[in-house]
Amino acid sequence: MRIAVVPDGEGGGRLRELDGGAPVGPARHVDDLAAEVGRIEGEAGEPPRWIWAATEDVYPELVRAGVRVRRCHDVELTEALLLGHAARHGEPRSLGAAWARAHDLAVPDDPVRRSGEGTTAQPTLFEADRSTLPPGTDRLDALIEVHRGQRERVAESPDPARFSLLVAVESAGALAAVEMSHDGLPWRPDVHDRILTEILGPRPPAGQRPRVLAELAARIGEVVGHEVNPDSPAQVLRAMAWVGHPVESTRSWVLERIDHPVVPLLLRYKELARLHSANGWSWLETWVEERRDPEHPDGPRTGRFRPDYVVGGVVSGRWATRGGGALQIPKAVRGAVRADPGRLLIRADAGQLEPRVLAAVSGDRALAEAAAEEDLYARLAAHVGDDRERAKIGMLSAMYGQTSGDAAPLLATMRRLYPRALGYVDAAARTGEGGGIVRSWLGRTSPAPSDWTATIARADGERRRRAHGRFTRNFVVQATAAEWALVLLASLRQESPSMPEGCGIVFFVHDEVVLHVPEELAEETVRAIHRAEALTRTTLFGDTPVRFPLDISVTDCYAKT
């Protein structure tokens, strides 16, 4: 059963049941939308699929009201997938835009969503109309009409089964994203502060350098012979020339090659300055919401970091985030991620995901045989007769399109041993070099290069052609890996035991998920993760011999994994 739903902006909303794409029965209005959705979700039998304009606009309010849904169809995300498939990347994707296109009307721009929207604690009462429909349009009718059109477009795609799976898991990902932002990653501000103080010295007044950074800057000045601002690449360039070691840039890997006493000081400064500016005290104040656990009022201060995920925000289908840098939490501060009292963190990450994906999609028997192992690279090394590290470099080179360095002979060996796998990425690269588009396993489509004829006619045309070839080469693997992760998230939502408020999947980054669970549910949750992995593999690739082993750890602290 599908149910189209449109919030009214006052806590209520209108609903209408659908059979396939067509409405059955009348539209009806309810005063308390969350209560009604919760009631229907509680009914026995096949769960409904909720049809709505945008999960990130509709679902946060439901979650805040304590309601979770199992399935949805996100019209906006689906529209983006369909537009991409039709080589129309970047066109507006909102419900209103899709409706306008269907009616040959002027297509409105997409609304801009600011950082933090949808994750803030303040109820927004189903945020006013974000669908950009013209005034006077019946939003429910428009939603139903656009949804029906999308179903038809999916059915007309080259592989409707795969594309509709893509639509379903993209939508499930949107549900998971809202839930993760709501529950938040448990983050101890006191521990974070202790980590910073140990490394940088005590918190300085705003705008000043922490003690350790100030000392390093002073010593750099002494060694060079005059004051240098290590934060200024231009000053560092001049300083290096002044001490007799001119460099083309101040990148750390360039400086590392220079034998001069100022270099270790500069490298140390860069490392610590990065920590201070990106994840220091001001980050902590901005992004970690302090809270007291009502059940443990005398316990340690706890907090929550709530990433604001942008589902499908990367062309490859990976997620992006708005604000807070959730996808780049440095290892140095992961010790601040601590389970609440009585709870545990379960981290599951997919090892060597991309070469395994390549083995599965290409159908290369030799690579699949290696990918049936726990350590794919070790088996690869045995195949190519080299050490594990170099075998790994060779594989990554094939997927990233690296040609320089000593990867070339290794690549030749791999072309011979894994002809279908290498052929798969090589073909994608050739398509890209010709300005073409490629698709992931489920049909996510790479954006076509704009003004290709003009681009390749330019002086650096050849360089750009090859760069686009590297992009499409990587796209077919990275985008399919992102699909694997989406299916895993969807499977995990389905398989996980029900959790108390604040628990569940709390963090996701490319090939890794973190769950925050009551101690007594940890074992059951680990079993659910294994079921989800198996389900993911068969859903995507059927009876492939390729395995996707998950490294699962159960701890009280993210840094211990």
Add this chain to the structure above:
DNA sequence: TTTACATGCCAC
């Protein structure tokens, strides 16, 4: 003063 771009490093 604001804006746009360049630089550099973090993550996967």
Add this chain to the structure above:
DNA sequence: AAACGTGGCATGTAAA
């Protein structure tokens, strides 16, 4: 080992 794929973001610098 070298600088190759996807991003976010802070900071410095120059242009507007």
